[in-house]
Amino acid sequence: MNAQTVRSYEFKNDYLYVVIRQMPEQGARTYLYCCGINTTRFDPICWGKAGICSNPAFKGLQQMRADVSSFAITKNFQTRPAEGIDCTPFTPRGDGWYRENMLVTDASPKNISDTLEYSVLDLIKTVLYVCAPDAKIPTKLPTSPALQKWLDTFNVKDYVAAAPPPIARARDQK
DSSP states (O other): OOOOOOOEEEEEOSSEEEEEEEOGGGOTTOEEEEEEEEHHHHHHHHTTSSOTTOOHHHHHHHHHHHHHHHHHHHTTOEEEOOTTOOOGGGSOOSTTEEEEEEEEESOOHHHHHHHHHHHHHHHHHHHHHHHOTTOOOOSSOOOHHHHHHHHHTTSOTTOOTTSOOHHHHHHHTO
16 A cells, blocks of 8 residues: 655634645645634734624634635635535534635645735734724735734733623623
């Protein structure tokens, strides 16, 4: 039996992850695209910035998935649903994670590398557009620890998980 090398492109930190893993059983140029965002970690950044039932991190991940599909089309490869394929063996575990996945087909390793960088920057830009509109988004993808440290700087200083956001407190005091 011949062992086959499976390429994996990964960006993971406590806030988010994107893992793009080769799926040779689906075809030589097919990859499983797994992404997730830890809404609990983003809460101190997003606190008080959006309305009820409108979590910018959650919405940002959904938007990023659509943006990656659009990006793929411009680079001459495709995305499609990955129904029934599980990403959990190689993605972070724990509470607070919202996850998405899809298949990427007809992609070269260069396409996948570009997609990884595009994905992370697009997600950060989308979430911070609402939560920290004055943030200067990096033009090049920093390392995972550097991005985590940078995101930590946007945490609301007086964030308390149990307290209502400032908007709700102000409304309730009227």
